[in-house]
Amino acid sequence: xxxxxxxxxxxxxxxxxxxxxxxxxxxxxxxxxxxxxxxxxxxxxxxxxxxxxxxxxxxxxxxxxxxxxxxxxxxxxxxxxxxxxx
Amino acid sequence: xxxxxxxxxxxxxxxxxxxxxxxxxxxxxxxxxxxxxxxxxxxxxxxxxxxxxxxxxxxxxxxxxxxxxxxxxxxxxxxxxxxxxxxxxxxxxxxxxxxxxxxxxxxxxxxxxxxxxxxxxxxxxxxxxxxxxxxxxxxxxxxxxxxxxxxxxxxxxxxxxxxxxxxxxxxxxxxxxxxxxxxxxxxxxxxxxxxxxxxxxxxxxxxxxxxx
Numbered sequence: 001x002x003x004x005x006x007x008x009x010x011x012x013x014x015x016x017x018x019x020x021x022x023x024x025x026x027x028x029x030x031x032x033x034x035x036x037x038x039x040x041x042x043x044x045x046x047x048x049x050x051x052x053x054x055x056x057x058x059x060x061x062x063x064x065x066x067x068x069x070x071x072x073x074x075x076x077x078x079x080x081x082x083x084x085x086x
Numbered sequence: 087x088x089x090x091x092x093x094x095x096x097x098x099x100x101x102x103x104x105x106x107x108x109x110x111x112x113x114x115x116x117x118x119x120x121x122x123x124x125x126x127x128x129x130x131x132x133x134x135x136x137x138x139x140x141x142x143x144x145x146x147x148x149x150x151x152x153x154x155x156x157x158x159x160x161x162x163x164x165x166x167x168x169x170x171x172x173x174x175x176x177x178x179x180x181x182x183x184x185x186x187x188x189x190x191x192x193x194x195x196x197x198x199x200x201x202x203x204x205x206x207x208x209x210x211x212x213x214x215x216x217x218x219x220x221x222x223x224x225x226x227x228x229x230x231x232x233x234x235x236x237x238x239x240x241x242x243x244x245x246x247x248x249x250x251x252x253x254x255x256x257x258x259x260x261x262x263x264x265x266x267x268x269x270x271x272x273x274x275x276x277x278x279x280x281x282x283x284x285x286x287x288x289x290x291x292x293x294x295x296x297x298x
Binding site for chain 1: 178180181182183184185187188220221222225229266268269272273
């Protein structure tokens with residue numbers, strides 16, 4: 001099922017609300033230029049955990065990408081968009 | 087897994103096991119009872135030397151080990167071929183790929199035994215210290231639902247000494263964490279697994295005279 005970029009972002013906020021530590025960041029102000037590590041405060045395991053959750057919620061697989069390719073929220077959204085809109 | 091890979095693994099195992107048994111005379115201690123060694127297992131062990139996977143094979147004599155190996159070991163075609171034949175799973179520590187994670191989870195879902203060194207590398211100079219565990223192992227166990235078995239490999243002081251192992255009971259990470267854990271719970275579980283490893287080391291050190 002095709003999804004718009006806004007729909008993906010909203011669903012991503014829902015996923016991160018479940019996985020992110022309490023009060024880490026106001027997810028309503030999530031921007032695409034935010035870095036996962038620097039701005040969202042995710043550790044490498046935090047990134048992995050979020051990616052697993054994204055896979056579950058979006059029913060996709062991150063199978064051809066490394067963590068170095070996913071530095072910002074925008075890059076994650078790009079990847080999801082590319083996978084869900086095949 | 088390709089049957090040819092299984093054949094190669096078994097061939098290496100059968101030819102090497104007898105000399106290894108004679109030389110190392112492995113002894114496994116079960117301070118909390120013997121865990122079930124069948125089905126999917128995620129074995130977490132300390133890492134003193136590069137031959138640890140070979141040593142640990144002796145603690146699981148009738149299982150094929152799927153060891154996690156850093157991509158540096160796959161740097162030539164011949165080495166890459168060899169490590170693939172012995173069922174190693176390549177990971178890139180600098181740019182961890184999700185395909186490696188899926189590969190590990192898939193092998194566990196296929197009821198295989200996966201061996202991980204959760205300290206993240208060989209620690210030859212650290213004595214008996216057990217470093218902080220990487221929390222990724224908790225995610226692997228949670229995602230696959232495989233039980234985790236902590237294993238303490240005793241560092242031999244002399245080449246002729248027996249090889250001792252201390253094996254803990256299986257831990258069900260999925261039951262501990264529930265369906266959607268928080269990051270804090272994942273980190274706490276990682277520390278719990280490390281504590282279990284330390285418990286095994288302490289057991290061996292307290293019973294060393296009787297063990298050797």
